[in-house]
Amino acid sequence: MSTMTNPPRTDDASSVATPAAIDAVQISKSFAVDGRELPILHEVSLQVPANELVAIMGPSGSGKSTLLYCLAGLEKPSSGGVRLNGIELGRQSRTALAKMRRHDIGFVFQSYNLIPTLTAYENVALPYLLAGHKPPRDELLEVIDHVGLAHRLDARPPSMSGGEQQRTALARVLSQQPQIVFADEPTGALDSRSGELVLSRLTDISRQPGRAVLLVTHDPAVAAHCDRVLFLADGRLVYELRPRSVSEVADTLARLSTESQEV
Template structure:
């Protein structure tokens, strides 16, 4: 791999953010049993960038992703996707937003075992009653390198190929933002590198906004930017990270009293 920054990454700072988090708090339980998963987090997700969110277990990184992806609701604060505040959307509007403007890549692939790779990729569009843009579909398939595997079902594909199907499924509807939750967690290092390179190129070459939750400093080094959480708060940030810089901050965060 290379730790070189994505082409044109700094230009994204002049664009409106793909997502904006303002004073976001999420609590569970009440009284002495209350857990504060997120504590007054404010953050811009820059359009066209590949951003990693890192932090120790319990830091709030998965909670942050779920709130930004409209999979959960905040206790207080605001999430804005594009120009729409999630707190003002109805359940029907949230469902449409998740379907049309948000893509998901999960650690466990989440493919339908009875469908072929092509059918899995096109499933979100089929559910929405939309036909794919044929030129964009061809470009996505070429990018993920699955042209000769489209007729295969998930059990006929390697783990890396299944995750590439999942990435293609997330990209084919041209969402405003793609959220990836530990996308290389179930992959060997070679397959993981292929998926990370694919996510990186989707940002660098196609202007896709990608947010990845990860615990892996090697994975984080593929991104434009790393945001570090601890105890539900943003505590640090790196631009154009490399593995050693990420490890240094993680080690500092692990020190007693940090």
């Protein structure tokens, strides 16, 4: 019987498309400034599949942080949609979004969500405390040691350098192992040794099954370490590279910035 031919194959996992970790379709974002809408992002579309480590580069003010905030569900795009692991952010309630942010998404933004009155250790342990679980102290101490903050356990954010705050945020992300990590210039405020450490930890996360990392950087050496580099100029994605060397990234950046000045 013809109706029996080619039944849908529901038993074969490989035939079911896995949604991209990050899938953004034509995101635009404007801010109201002095009663006028100031457009910042223009129909940005991008996909980051699981197991990718992707960098965003571009001149200061090109919209990199704004894009990261929109992709992470911290800013609402003016139009367009974002799916994280197949879940449409625009359709989630505030509570569902907050839950996703707590469990599935990690942020390494300078001082993001650090509680100023808590110590570095307590800030790293915070997700456990909020969930009413006993923090696994030895594990957390090991992670804190990994980001080079063992000597700053009892320091509180106001007395930490920007880089120390960022590494505290990183330690929290590492201890949670979220599905998708967004990192805004994670190595920007760090000396080269700490920077290498942070990059290697973020790379480790991106290599875990089903995880992905999207970072913003100004550093061609950091971008060259990533699987793919997306270049943003004036709120538009203008170029994409699978980098082979640091000089290739630096040359591309220089070429794109000359082109945008000529426009």
